[in-house]
Amino acid sequence: MAKVIDVMDIDDDNGNFNSAKPNLKGKNVVVSAAPPDTRATPWVEKYRPQSLDDVAAHRDIVETIDRLASGNRLPHLLLYGPPGTGKTSTVLAMARKLYGNKLQNMVLELNASDDRGIDVVRQQIQDFASTQSISFGGKSAVKLVLLDEADAMTKDAQFALRRVIEKYTKSNRFALICNNVNKIIPALQSRCTRFRFAPLDAVHVRDRLRHVIESEGLDVPENGMKALVQLSNGDMRKALNILQSTHMACQQITEEAVYLCTGNPLPKDIEQISHWLLNEPFTTSSQRISEMKTRKGLALVDIVREVTMFVFKIKMPPAVRIQLINDMADIEYRLSMACNDKLQLGSLIAAFTRARGSLVAAGT
Ligand SMILES: Nc1ncnc2c1ncn2[C@@H]1O[C@H](COP(=O)(O)OP(=O)(O)OP(=O)(O)O)[C@@H](O)[C@H]1O
Ligand SMILES: [Mg+2]
The missing domain is CATH 3.40.50.300 (P-loop containing nucleotide triphosphate hydrolases)
Incomplete structure (x- = not known):
């Protein structure tokens, strides 16, 4: 010092x-x-x-x-x-x-x-x-x-x-x-x-949001508050911006409204997509994910990022997890370089198909 x-x-x-x-x-x-x-x-x-x-x-x-x-x-x-x-x-x-x-x-x-x-x-x-x-x-x-x-x-x-x-x-x-x-x-x-200055922890983001919510007289149920805290990731500016833009679009600031407004996939959508990736054949996964993507206006890069986080929660041998996460990091990188969405969706499903093969081979 x-x-x-x-x-x-x-x-x-x-x-x-x-x-x-x-x-x-x-x-x-x-x-x-x-x-x-x-x-x-x-x-x-x-x-x-x-x-x-x-x-x-x-x-x-x-x-x-x-x-x-x-x-x-x-x-x-x-x-x-x-x-x-x-x-x-x-x-x-x-x-x-x-x-x-x-x-x-x-x-x-x-x-x-x-x-x-x-x-x-x-x-x-x-x-x-x-x-x-x-x-x-x-x-x-x-x-x-x-x-x-x-x-x-x-x-x-x-x-x-x-x-x-x-x-x-x-x-x-x-x-x-x-x-x-x-x-x-x-x-x-x-x-x-x-x-x-570290990212703000959830308690402080919540406290500060509560102060603004009270001053503005907003209707924010607990699931909406949770979504705001989650998406802000310790960035108070982001938390306030999401709160304001959701308020401008919707009466009640629910979890659904927050995710819809920010264009982020809902946690339950990510769960659903991960379920398809882990269980359905290639064509079914591809059709269902494409359909949800269009219907909800989601970006594939956001889906890949969130599914990567979800993979950490699934029980699987470390080697399989590492391979899968590496594959997804490659896909995220290629998407950030504006590679074709359809091809990368194919790569995502292929990465999961490979992981499923490894899981079967490992007897899990
Ligand atoms: N610790 C905090 N307490 C209260 N409000 C905060 C805090 N941090 C950020 N904010 C809110 O976010 C806005 C942006 O904060 P600020 O400009 O101080 O961030 P910063 O750390 O300088 O960010 P950047 O690195 O992007 O410049 C503030 O106007 C305020 O509304
Ligand atoms: Mg600054």
Whole structure:
């Protein structure tokens, strides 16, 4: 871990009250505020945590960041982890708490929509970092450079940023956010304190969903809630997006409605397909799966992915399971490369026919 530097409050160069604003040109000082509440507002934004207390899960991380920021000991930060886990929300909530109504002047936020080449580091970031800060109670507070989706930065830009961070540490903190930490050069990683945001566990996704469901007055039976949690896979953004789109399409957010709305095969459909694959002759399987696929508008790639998960639940010798899963991974890969659906359905049934042969030979 990088060391924590105690310079959140700094005197400006001449020790005077300094109200000079950092560079405000263009789009470089825009921090998302909660959008006005209209029917069209995406719930992911409407329910973006406004304060650190609103951030679900990751309490250890959030409390550590809060403690460091409140104690004027904020280090440079590197927040990483899968999408929709609260990285951006946490930094924005921290900035809101630190700067209050001075937020717009104290934070430079760059995200994926901005250019990520070396010029941005040399111009926008350096311009912002080198400008004197607004004063807080006679002292100028450190500014925050928020580099969202930092893994999209070119290597050159990252190397340039390394020097900028060093040069302007006295008056700036840098918060880097990314999904893939391996795309951040080690020299930058070592200048930051790293926090990993894991996918949210089911309990936290449920709690946060319940909060939104109550606020919006939605009708969500338990099977619908289960489907939302299952499909979100720990991605809170995905959970809220599915909830909202299902609500727009259906009155009641049932399991069936959730799966239908997302185009995902229902667990009972997967069970049925697996049953056909394991028991029916080639032509019958092919006809029935094709018919269900058309009737329910399912994508073969989703069927293959879900059937693969189902295979883990079926009792069979490990060697047979491994072979089957390998075959299905190949099919999934070929489908992702836009190979012909009909041929791949044939391959899927053939993989199961082979597995059935092995099961018979093994006497199971
Ligand atoms: N821990 C969380 N607590 C509460 N809401 C969350 C949390 N994580 C995500 N959300 C919801 O999902 C939305 C997206 O979250 P956020 O932008 O913070 O994710 P992220 O981790 O930065 O994702 P990405 O890596 O895709 O940028 C938020 O607006 C919020 O509605
Ligand atoms: Mg983000």
